[in-house]
Amino acid sequence: MIDPTHILSKYPASVPRYTSYPTAPHFQVGLGEPLMEQLLDGLTPEKRISVYIHIPFCDRLCWFCGCNTKHTKKYAPITDYVTALIEEIFLVTSKLTFKPTLDHLHFGGGSPSLLSASDFTRLRGALACAFEIDAETEIGIEVDPSDVTGETLVGLQVLGLTRASIGVQDFDPAVQKAINRPQTFDQTSQVVGALRATGIRSLNIDALYGLPLQTLAKVKRTMKKVVKLRPERIALFGYAHVPWLKKHQQMINEADLPSMLDRFAQAELAAQIFQAAGYQKIGIDHFALPSDPLAQAARAGTLHRNFQGYTTDRCDTLLGLGGSSIGQFGGGYIQNIVPTGQYQDAIRRGELAALKGVALTRDDIIRGHIIERLMCDFGFSFDQLRTQFGEDAAPYIEQAHSIASAEEDGLCALKEERFYVPDEARPFVRLVAARFDAYLTQANARYSAAI
Numbered sequence: 001m002i003d004p005t006h007i008l009s010k011y012p013a014s015v016p017r018y019t020s021y022p023t024a025p026h027f028q029v030g031l032g033e034p035l036m037e038q039l040l041d042g043l044t045p046e047k048r049i050s051v052y053i054h055i056p057f058c059d060r061l062c063w064f065c066g067c068n069t070k071h072t073k074k075y076a077p078i079t080d081y082v083t084a085l086i087e088e089i090f091l092v093t094s095k096l097t098f099k100p101t102l103d104h105l106h107f108g109g110g111s112p113s114l115l116s117a118s119d120f121t122r123l124r125g126a127l128a129c130a131f132e133i134d135a136e137t138e139i140g141i142e143v144d145p146s147d148v149t150g151e152t153l154v155g156l157q158v159l160g161l162t163r164a165s166i167g168v169q170d171f172d173p174a175v176q177k178a179i180n181r182p183q184t185f186d187q188t189s190q191v192v193g194a195l196r197a198t199g200i201r202s203l204n205i206d207a208l209y210g211l212p213l214q215t216l217a218k219v220k221r222t223m224k225k226v227v228k229l230r231p232e233r234i235a236l237f238g239y240a241h242v243p244w245l246k247k248h249q250q251m252i253n254e255a256d257l258p259s260m261l262d263r264f265a266q267a268e269l270a271a272q273i274f275q276a277a278g279y280q281k282i283g284i285d286h287f288a289l290p291s292d293p294l295a296q297a298a299r300a301g302t303l304h305r306n307f308q309g310y311t312t313d314r315c316d317t318l319l320g321l322g323g324s325s326i327g328q329f330g331g332g333y334i335q336n337i338v339p340t341g342q343y344q345d346a347i348r349r350g351e352l353a354a355l356k357g358v359a360l361t362r363d364d365i366i367r368g369h370i371i372e373r374l375m376c377d378f379g380f381s382f383d384q385l386r387t388q389f390g391e392d393a394a395p396y397i398e399q400a401h402s403i404a405s406a407e408e409d410g411l412c413a414l415k416e417e418r419f420y421v422p423d424e425a426r427p428f429v430r431l432v433a434a435r436f437d438a439y440l441t442q443a444n445a446r447y448s449a450a451i
């Protein structure tokens with residue numbers, strides 16, 4: 001039996017969330033541009049690609065927020081930013097002799113929902129010039145319900161939206177006050193109805209545990225309301241308190257934060273509520289109705305994990321556009337300049353905004369594969385590893401044997417040529433993944449709590 005108290009006290013250090021391997025703190029300045037050239041060189045007309053567009057603006061600032069965003073009361077800087085985005089779309093694709101077909105197109109933030117209908121129209125026009133968008137293209141966007149007006153809905157329809165993700169976090173008024181995010185259930189429910197009426201195929205709701213003043217009773221009430229809205233997917237994140245990176249998190253009273261054990265109990269309770277309501281648990285922090293493609297991919301072992309979390313996206317190329325966006329391809333990861341002003345300046349000078357990156361070694365690729373399978377399937381088979389990597393798989397299989405035989409707390413084990421994380425140890429899979437991380441010991445990066 002796993003003893004969470006023992007595990008949490010034995011491993012108090014933070015661990016990465018493994019949305020990439022190597023993780024972002026290991027990206028190096030100067031590698032972005034050559035890697036972007038390599039990414040573009042490798043594209044072919046028949047290869048579908050995905051695009052992520054970052055909108056780093058919000059018209060409110062939630063104190064818990066860990067995203068790359070900026071609070072703005074004026075709209076003009078957003079229009080300027082959209083202009084830079086359009087220039088970046090043409091700058092990047094001018095290096096190609098064909099229009100790549102988009103598989104997934106995702107707008108993240110910040111709050112892309114605050115774009116005006118005319119900016120959505122401009123963006124959609126530029127995207128349609130540079131890329132093929134067909135009936136299979138999934139177009140998704142992150143929506144702050146407090147932004148949504150009739151105009152937003154018009155803009156989203158112009159965009160051709162097929163999926164939306166809305167932030168809820170917690171419905172309790174005291175918790176909302178402690179995180180500066182007022183948002184009623186009725187308001188959220190109306191936005192859900194309005195988004196559904198646009199014809200989207202799938203809706204995701206983000207909910208949080210580990211927030212200031214959250215208790216089991218409050219988590220229970222919030223999560224019951226979340227399932228009442230019947231989203232196809234739910235993302236349940238543990239609040240990451242990183243005030244040394246996000247200064248506004250200093251507004252949160254640390255004395256109000258739940259303990260590690262409370263966080264663990266809150267996550268378990270929320271998962272029970274979702275599962276009792278018919279949702280399938282996916283990876284470490286997602287839930288989906290069994291008919292949803294994410295749940296189907298999890299059952300089939302074809303789930304993937306990228307910077308946006310768990311995904312059905314199987315393209316090996318993700319192009320990141322906008323300030324701080326991260327892209328990836330078989331050869332590595334690429335991150336654009338983070339400060340919005342500097343990103344816009346580079347684009348205005350006609351330069352690629354790709355700044356940082358990491359070129360993957362064979363060791364990175366194999367470890368990255370192992371870590372992704374652990375995060376998605378909670379295990380990997382040695383046969384599959386040999387099929388994919390041939391003789392190169394041997395040292396990693398050996399490492400898996402030594403990790404499993406040294407394990408004292410039941411976090412991982414071996415069975416029939418398979419390394420796996422037992423069901424009751426799944427909340428701690430990041431700790432197991434970290435054992436395959438060759439960079440962790442050299443890292444001076446600080447991550448968030450393991451739960």
Ligand SMILES: C[S@@+](CC[C@H](N)C(=O)[O-])C[C@H]1O[C@@H](n2cnc3c(N)ncnc32)[C@H](O)[C@@H]1O
Binds near residue numbers: 067143167
């Ligand atoms: C870009 S926001 C979602 C869209 C929109 N801006 C909103 O807040 O409704 C992405 C999500 O990241 C999660 N998030 C933000 N800050 C976080 C933090 N410090 N720890 C854990 N999750 C966080 C929240 O659940 C949030 O909904």
Ligand code: SF4
Binds near residue numbers: 058060061062109111
């Ligand atoms: S949680 Fe969403 S709305 Fe709030 S500041 Fe972060 S990105 Fe903006």
